[in-house]
Amino acid sequence: xxxxxxxxxxxxxxxxxxxxxxxxxxxxxxxxxxxxxxxxxxxxxxxxxxxxxxxxxxxxxxxxxxxxxxxxxxxxxxxxxxxxxxxxxxxxxxxxxxxxxxxxxxxxxxxxxxxxxxxxxxxxxxxxxxxxxxxxxxxxxxxxxxxxxxxxxxxxxxxxxxxxxxxxxxxxxxxxxxxxxxxxxxxxxxxxxxxxxxxxxxxxxxxxxxxxxxxxxxxxxxxxxxxxxxxxxxxxxxxxxxxxxxxxxxxxxxxxxxxxxxxxxxxxxxxxxxxxxxxxxxxxxxxxxxxxxxxxxxxxxxxxxxxxxxxxxxxxxxxxxxxxxxxxxxxxxxxxxxxxxxxxxxxxxxxxxxxxxxxxxxxxxxxxxxxxxxxxxxxxxxxxxxxxxxxxxxxxxxxxxxxxxxxxxxxxxxxxxxxxxxxxxxxxxxxxxxxxxxxxxxxxxxxxxxxxxxxxxxxxxxxxxxxxxxxxxxxxxxxxxxxxxxxxxxxxxxxxxxxxxxxxxxxxxxxxxxxxxxxxxxxxxxxxxxxxxxxxxxxxxxxxxxxxxxxxxxxxxxxxxxxxxxxxxxxxxxxxxxxxxxxxxxxxxxxxxxxxxxxxxxxxxxxxxxxxxxxxxxxxxxxxxxxxxxxxxxxxxxxxxxxxxxxxxxxxxxxxxxxx
Amino acid sequence: xxxxxxxxxxxxxxxxxxxxxxxxxxxxxxxxxxxxxxxxxxxxxxxxxxxxxxxxxxxxxxxxxxxxxxxxxxxxxxxxxxxxxxxxxxxxxxxxxxxxxxxxxxxxxxxxxxxxxxxxxxxxxxxxxxxxxxxxxxxxxxxxxx
Numbered sequence: 001x002x003x004x005x006x007x008x009x010x011x012x013x014x015x016x017x018x019x020x021x022x023x024x025x026x027x028x029x030x031x032x033x034x035x036x037x038x039x040x041x042x043x044x045x046x047x048x049x050x051x052x053x054x055x056x057x058x059x060x061x062x063x064x065x066x067x068x069x070x071x072x073x074x075x076x077x078x079x080x081x082x083x084x085x086x087x088x089x090x091x092x093x094x095x096x097x098x099x100x101x102x103x104x105x106x107x108x109x110x111x112x113x114x115x116x117x118x119x120x121x122x123x124x125x126x127x128x129x130x131x132x133x134x135x136x137x138x139x140x141x142x143x144x145x146x147x148x149x150x151x152x153x154x155x156x157x158x159x160x161x162x163x164x165x166x167x168x169x170x171x172x173x174x175x176x177x178x179x180x181x182x183x184x185x186x187x188x189x190x191x192x193x194x195x196x197x198x199x200x201x202x203x204x205x206x207x208x209x210x211x212x213x214x215x216x217x218x219x220x221x222x223x224x225x226x227x228x229x230x231x232x233x234x235x236x237x238x239x240x241x242x243x244x245x246x247x248x249x250x251x252x253x254x255x256x257x258x259x260x261x262x263x264x265x266x267x268x269x270x271x272x273x274x275x276x277x278x279x280x281x282x283x284x285x286x287x288x289x290x291x292x293x294x295x296x297x298x299x300x301x302x303x304x305x306x307x308x309x310x311x312x313x314x315x316x317x318x319x320x321x322x323x324x325x326x327x328x329x330x331x332x333x334x335x336x337x338x339x340x341x342x343x344x345x346x347x348x349x350x351x352x353x354x355x356x357x358x359x360x361x362x363x364x365x366x367x368x369x370x371x372x373x374x375x376x377x378x379x380x381x382x383x384x385x386x387x388x389x390x391x392x393x394x395x396x397x398x399x400x401x402x403x404x405x406x407x408x409x410x411x412x413x414x415x416x417x418x419x420x421x422x423x424x425x426x427x428x429x430x431x432x433x434x435x436x437x438x439x440x441x442x443x444x445x446x447x448x449x450x451x452x453x454x455x456x457x458x459x460x461x462x463x464x465x466x467x468x469x470x471x472x473x474x475x476x477x478x479x480x481x482x483x484x485x486x487x488x489x490x491x492x493x494x495x496x497x498x499x500x501x502x503x504x505x506x507x508x509x510x511x512x513x514x515x516x517x518x519x520x521x522x523x524x525x526x527x528x529x530x531x532x533x534x535x536x537x538x539x540x541x542x543x544x545x546x547x548x549x550x551x552x553x554x555x556x557x558x559x560x561x562x563x564x565x566x567x568x569x570x571x572x573x574x575x576x577x578x579x580x581x582x583x584x585x586x587x588x589x590x591x592x593x594x595x596x597x598x599x600x601x602x603x604x605x606x607x608x609x610x611x612x613x614x615x616x617x618x619x620x621x622x623x624x625x626x627x628x629x630x631x632x633x634x635x636x637x638x639x640x641x642x643x644x645x646x647x648x649x650x651x652x653x654x655x656x657x658x659x660x
Numbered sequence: 661x662x663x664x665x666x667x668x669x670x671x672x673x674x675x676x677x678x679x680x681x682x683x684x685x686x687x688x689x690x691x692x693x694x695x696x697x698x699x700x701x702x703x704x705x706x707x708x709x710x711x712x713x714x715x716x717x718x719x720x721x722x723x724x725x726x727x728x729x730x731x732x733x734x735x736x737x738x739x740x741x742x743x744x745x746x747x748x749x750x751x752x753x754x755x756x757x758x759x760x761x762x763x764x765x766x767x768x769x770x771x772x773x774x775x776x777x778x779x780x781x782x783x784x785x786x787x788x789x790x791x792x793x794x795x796x797x798x799x800x801x802x803x804x805x806x
Binding site for chain 2: 234235341342343344352353356357360363364367368371375381382383384385386387388389392393396397521522523581582583584601602604605610611612
């Protein structure tokens with residue numbers, strides 16, 4: 001009964017989305033405030049019904065209602081409760097329901113907090129949002145009904161794929177979807193602007209917080225997914241250039257470009273048509289990501305069981321929205337009033353430089369990801385484009401971007417002084433060179449690229465610090481005055497500096513892990529020792545243990561550093577009887593920002609167990625950097641100027657006593 | 661600087677970066693494309709020794725043999741032909757006889773596939789699409805035709 005209610009709620013949500021997609025925009029065209037207001041109530045109600053539907057599905061998973069096909073295929077009564085809940089979106093049907101839930105949530109947020117938007121813009125934005133929602137509701141109801149019943153209810157479920165039985169699944173997809181789907185708001189604003197044929201600096205001011213929220217969640221979602229892959233897949237990789245990872249990094253790059261170009265639009269009323277295009281692209285790439293993951297056209301670790309009918313349906317959605325929005329753009333963009341041109345050496349010039357490189361990097365990843373598809377369609381041969389392609393292209397294109405990064409925030413608007421900025425960055429450059437030399441000396445030969453990349457990372461970090469120092473006048477004015485200025489600095493300025501600093505931190509981690517990481521693979525028997533760097537690990541013994549829905553073999557290793565015991569690592573190997581699958585649980589030991597990583601392989605006939613041992617220097621900085629970036633975004637979001645829904649005085653009020 | 665000059669500079673910079681990117685993509689693609697082959701493809705197309713390829717098929721039941729120093733040998737079959745694979749290292753969790761596998765590496769002079777990467781991304785309902793297609797081609801596909 002609960003399942004049928006959930007199904008029915010989803011049908012009602014579709015009906016509401018159809019109303020929301022037509023009535024408010026009709027009201028906006030005819031100037032009828034009553035019709036326009038329908039958007040707000042339907043958006044809120046639609047969210048309510050999707051949430052009810054999602055709650056119903058969650059309930060069915062929690063009580064293990066195996067008469068539902070999705071529950072039967074992905075759950076088991078012995079599964080821990082947290083995985084019963086996260087298992088709701090650990091399959092195609094449920095994850096699509098989560099997708100529309102978040103879509104409806106964002107629509108409802110615009111409805112609830114968009115009181116300061118012009119009514120016609122708000123009505124149009126909500127209508128566009130509803131078009132997206134309606135197609136995805138239809139997609140779920142027609143091809144991927146999570147509430148489909150089995151004719152005969154089995155007694156026991158088939159359990160969730162063991163790789164997905166992890167806290168990572170509970171957190172990663174919702175965060176990623178918040179990011180992906182968050183860009184739908186920027187998209188709806190862009191389409192609304194094109195329909196209305198009007199765009200101004202205020203538009204950028206409304207769009208930026210939404211884009212920033214989406215960007216923050218996407219940053220966190222990608223970082224979280226990367227850490228999950230790192231500890232769960234058992235070979236210590238944190239980025240594979242897997243199609244699905246590429247699908248998440250592309251909207252991130254486009255979204256990052258959007259955040260920067262929206263600043264230019266807001267401050268200087270320029271780059272307008274370009275910003276609209278980026279808003280369309282960011283969400284189109286999110287849709288493409290959904291298509292790549294859900295249709296299974298590309299071989300990936302993320303693909304669930306597939307159904308071609310779904311692929312065709314999503315492809316149709318893709319063509320409708322991406323093709324439709326780009327056609328609308330081509331038709332209407334010339335009608336938008338163009339902004340002015342500006343001097344190349346200026347803040348806006350630097351932001352344009354950023355956009356140029358971010359979009360180019362995004363385009364090369366796009367080519368590398370989709371080339372195998374195009375190649376197969378044309379020649380019939382299957383190929384794969386591997387990490388070397390992405391490492392080379394992205395690695396080279398990112399260097400100018402990072403080199404320019406410290407310059408951007410220091411340049412003045414309109415006309416900057418490159419020489420002056422370079423002088424102010426002397427200290428940062430000195431830090432970078434000292435770091436480069438130190439890294440080169442410490443590595444003692446080794447890869448040439450590594451010290452250079454360390455220098456680059458330090459330059460970016462020191463550049464961000466320089467930005468704050470310059471703004472507060474630290475070292476130039478008395479400390480108290482500098483402190484006062486720091487307190488008065490707009491939070492968005494702090495946000496910029498912190499986010500840029502985070503990029504440098506992440507880069508340090510990437511360089512440390514990829515250039516100086518060491519790996520040992522060996523077969524060890526109890527009593528034997530394997531070593532990496534200064535660490536010696538002795539296998540004390542193997543113990544079997546029984547978990548809630550698996551059997552486990554735990555290997556206990558004593559870790560010594562230069563002969564001194566510093567701890568114990570216990571990697572294990574789990575066997576899940578229901579799916580007859582095994583899964584290694586790696587053991588991690590954190591030393592500062594570096595980690596020892598140990599995972600188990602097979603046991604051979606002689607009783608020796610294969611282990612993979614890695615020493616990963618600075619690896620934690622990769623994710624710490626992402627968190628710092630996100631913190632910068634959050635700080636920027638809390639800036640009064642950008643606060644979602646904060647009332648903005650349209651014009652300075654006359655100084656009257658507040659008598660009313 | 662006049663408006664015209666600024667516009668030219670802007671277009672020039674954009675075109676410059678794009679040109680560099682396109683050149684980079686072409687160079688990188690040339691060196692990093694890896695073709696996927698089934699054992700039948702390898703035999704019939706006479707894939708030259710030393711060419712980097714991906715080999716996909718099923719791990720032949722009973723063919724897995726472990727040697728010293730983590731050396732592993734197994735055969736990959738598509739039901740028609742089979743290729744012997746040599747690999748040194750730890751096999752993925754999901755590697756099992758009779759299941760789909762994709763190995764990346766080179767064929768040596770003796771016709772043995774020297775793999776440096778072994779991927780087994782599947783569970784009982786999912787098989788790498790490339791492998792499924794290769795098996796379908798040989799008429800040995802037994803799974804439900806989804």
